[in-house]
Amino acid sequence: MKMRALCLLAAMALMAGQAPAASAQESPGEAEAAASVTAEAAADAISRAEAARRLAAEHRAEWLETAGLIEQARESAALGDYEKAMALAEEARQQGELAVAQAEREAEAWQRRVVR
Amino acid sequence: MSSAAHRIAAVCLAATLSLAARADPEQDREAFRAYFLKRFPDVPVEEYVNGIYAIDPEARAQWQDIEDFPPYEFAVEEGEALFGQPFANGRSYADCFDNGGVGVRQLYPRFDLQRGEVVTLELALNLCRIGNGEQPYPYEGDELVALSAYMAWTSRGQAIAVEIPDDPRALAAYEDGKRFYYSKRGQLNFACSDCHVTSAGAWVRADHLSASLGHPSHFPVYRSKLGKMISLHSRFYGCVRDVGAQPFDEQSEAYRNLEYFLTYMSNGLEVNGPGARK
């Protein structure tokens, strides 16, 4: 909360001119996600999100909120709100994928920052 | 070439290679130190063990006021009592450490050739317990942090002397910590170095970012914000969380290797733990 706001500010201040990690705001498909999201579709989205999260964790790159989003998605699904579950799972999946992409970038990029 | 010459050449080559590999962390350390000395020309090198208070005079006065009678004195006392308590088998922590565990903080973390991994002071304490038939302490608990506060206290003034033995596994652990330190992570896409090298001294809201040189010298610290002592790994946990990444557990391999690298960077500076921080 306070810390997130702080760190976002810090991110803007420090990283001016650099591309920040892509935000997970826009999830394609969310807009047109019809009211008719099925339980199966939601469950499928959740398992894809979980797979993406696990891959990120294997890269030691998992983001802070991903597991929480998946948890919320599960809760929504359990309450029958598949639309919400789908949206949350999609966001989590994107976070997982972005984290993996970040780790792959960093596999080489970190060396540029070493103090020499 | 004669076979003797071959032999000599081979020995020289091997020596050079081994030197090159071993000189690497040392070159890193020199460059790391030189970076901060150039960045903050008015700050004497021995001041870096004071963290942010080395470079923020306004905060420093208030910190000195607290250091005048610091809350960590209770933890040192508690740690001393725990340290002196024998195990059920009659042995004690003193039997597990060089010099009876007094004045040895500066040697940690060390690379344990038998275990093939970095052993931090906290891990060494728990290994000592396990080796003597006791349950290990939880890393988030108060006991290890009190023990480490006491051991740091008895080591105040000793120069940090982390060694990287001539073993590829040790160098790999160092390299892993170094990579962790310089890699961006989390939703905010920050590396440790983004804040504590590139932006050291810059503002984060109303705080200044501390320099990494000297970072591990003063742990564990009493954080007045939390009203308790925390370990270096708990601080790592907080930093990783703050950049929006899923933190690792205290004493995970990732953090032990990070501590190995980070402490090596501060070799030569004095141990001044435990410390007081906001």
Place this chain on the structure above:
Amino acid sequence: MHLSRRIFLHGSVALAALWAVPRALLASAWPSKAFAASAASEAMTELFGTDQATPSSAISLTAPEIAENGAVVPVSVETTLQNVQSVSIVVEKNPRPLAISFEIPAGTLPEMACRIKMGETSQVTAVVKTDSGLFSASKEVKVTIGGCGG
């Protein structure tokens, strides 16, 4: 190795008798109404019967310009005023402005220090009560929102 001088701690059994000294001989009771007051003037009135204190250059109030940490703000007060009976610290913008009150018996010097909490930037006032009235010194202490800390 430099271990601190250890203060030898005696058991507190023998102390019980000491604490039995009638309270009236010690100091006034804890001023609950003054501490509960939500405005500085109200706290003053509860504590002293008036919210008027004369600003005095004989009081030296030391507090940081910018608090490094609002949870731990070092404050110290010293005065050359004579016959001081109490020194109180009032933080105007705190939800309950009266922070602390030192009751000073004869023989105790009017110089003290403590660490207090401040919720936001505020005027901090030391109120010194002597046998000839109420005197004060104030200073603004800025409280900012911390970063990652530590």
Place this chain on the structure above:
Amino acid sequence: MASKIKVKVKLNGDVAEVKSLMLHPMETGSRKDPDLGATIPAHYITELTFLNNGQNVMTVHCSTAVSRDPYFSFSFSGAKAGDTLAVRWVDNLGETDSVETVLG
């Protein structure tokens, strides 16, 4: 249980400079438990007393605005080596802690 009050005294002639630090949460009563979300009840030292050889040398009245693990310092005259300085606090829940220190 050992006392959670620490006292350091420096004698300058007959003036004793007293510094004391004690462990206490000093809960304001308005803070929420970060895990449970429930409000943590107020728990704070209300009164702190210093007696030198049985004679009151300082009484401090505290509110919740005194920092956690409180620190106080003050000086009094008429002290000499061998005097016994006793410190005691009582909090809003009626708990107490005390310690004695011999000046020297």
